[in-house]
Amino acid sequence: MIKMNKRGEKLFSIWWFIILIIIGVGIVSGVSLFYSYNLDVRFLESDLLAGKVLKCISNPEGISPLVLEEDFDLYGHCGISQSVLESGKYFVKIEIKDFFDDSNLTEHKFGNNAFEKDCEIKTKITAVNYPECSRKSVYVVNEGDKKYLVSVLAASNYRGGKNSNEQTN
Amino acid sequence: MKKNKLLKSLTNHNLNKKGNIPLEEVIFVLLNIMFFSMLFVFVYNTSHGVFLSEKLYAKKIALAIDSAKPGTQISVDISELYGIAQENEFDISDSFYFKDNQVNVKLSKEDGYSYNYFTNYQVESVISFPEEDQAILNIKVRPND
Structure with a gap:
């Protein structure tokens, strides 16, 4: 749509509006990205989760004997919400290895198992939409002088959102 | 005439015979002001909202x-x-x-x-x-x- 006056000068130029739209989109994107970046707490969350699980299953006296069993209940033992962890946005992996020969004694996984591979990929490339991961390991001396390497991998890809629930008092 | 020439040189607008700024240019400027106002309101609301x-x-x-x-x-x-x-x-x-x-x-x-x-x-x-x-x-x- 180009309207010309008598002298043939352009007044309403479609290109001007296209430039305005590009400027607008650039400013809106920049501002939104800036403010959303600073509020990304996924790494903090995964770090807290890994620390909490590690403190729960190991202490200066040794590791909790329940964690060596196959049907270890992380939720009941460590006070973690099953509905939250299994919402598809979190992942926890616990590995207990013999300290000397590095043999895997037991392994437990909870939450979204796909995040395990995503965490591996994240060590090699930058991927904003992949979960943020935290790994913590500790060397534990158990009863009978047994030595274990306890490793916890936790991942979070939860971003929160507008509330869709009704408030109840 | 002198007044028209002065206005023309200051605003670089093409004035009609009566010396008024054409309606199209007014609308054009208003649309620009509206657009940048909306952008400003968005940025302000995002940062203080x-x-x-x-x-x-x-x-x-x-x-x-x-x-x-x-x-x-x-x-x-x-x-x-x-x-x-x-x-x-x-x-x-x-x-x-x-x-x-x-x-x-x-x-x-x-x-x-x-x-x-x-x-x-x-x-x-x-x-x-x-x-x-x-x-x-x-x-x-x-x-x-």
Whole structure:
């Protein structure tokens, strides 16, 4: 749509509006990205989760004997919400290895198992939409002088959102 | 004539015979002003708005609960949120609720913002007003019965 006056000068130029739209989109994107970046707490969350699980299953006296069993209940033992962890946005992996020969004694996984591979990929490339991961390991001396390497991998890809629930008092 | 020439040189507009600026140019300038005003309002609302504050405090409180042990009491200064709630004519005592491992922060009649916390503890909260325009959110984390 180009309207010309008598002298043939352009007044309403479609290109001007296209430039305005590009400027607008650039400013809106920049501002939104800036403010959303600073509020990304996924790494903090995964770090807290890994620390909490590690403190729960190991202490200066040794590791909790329940964690060596196959049907270890992380939720009941460590006070973690099953509905939250299994919402598809979190992942926890616990590995207990013999300290000397590095043999895997037991392994437990909870939450979204796909995040395990995503965490591996994240060590090699930058991927904003992949979960943020935290790994913590500790060397534990158990009863009978047994030595274990306890490793916890936790991942979070939860971003929160507008509330869709009704408030109840 | 001299006046028209002066105006022309200052504004570089083509004036019609009566010396008025054409309507099309006025509309064009108004549209530009409207567009940049909308952009300015968007940037201002994003940086000072309700949504950002709700998001910030919901995440802050959720992380504080996640890092707390049972028996911990957490105090969060929510004076800033108190001011925003008052501007939106919203009662601050309805701004926070904890349900199903979720903390929800609401500062207006809109939906609010929620964030999950993964610890399975019971959470109780109460708001106190130690001074005028100052508000503190006190959260108690208790083990599940």
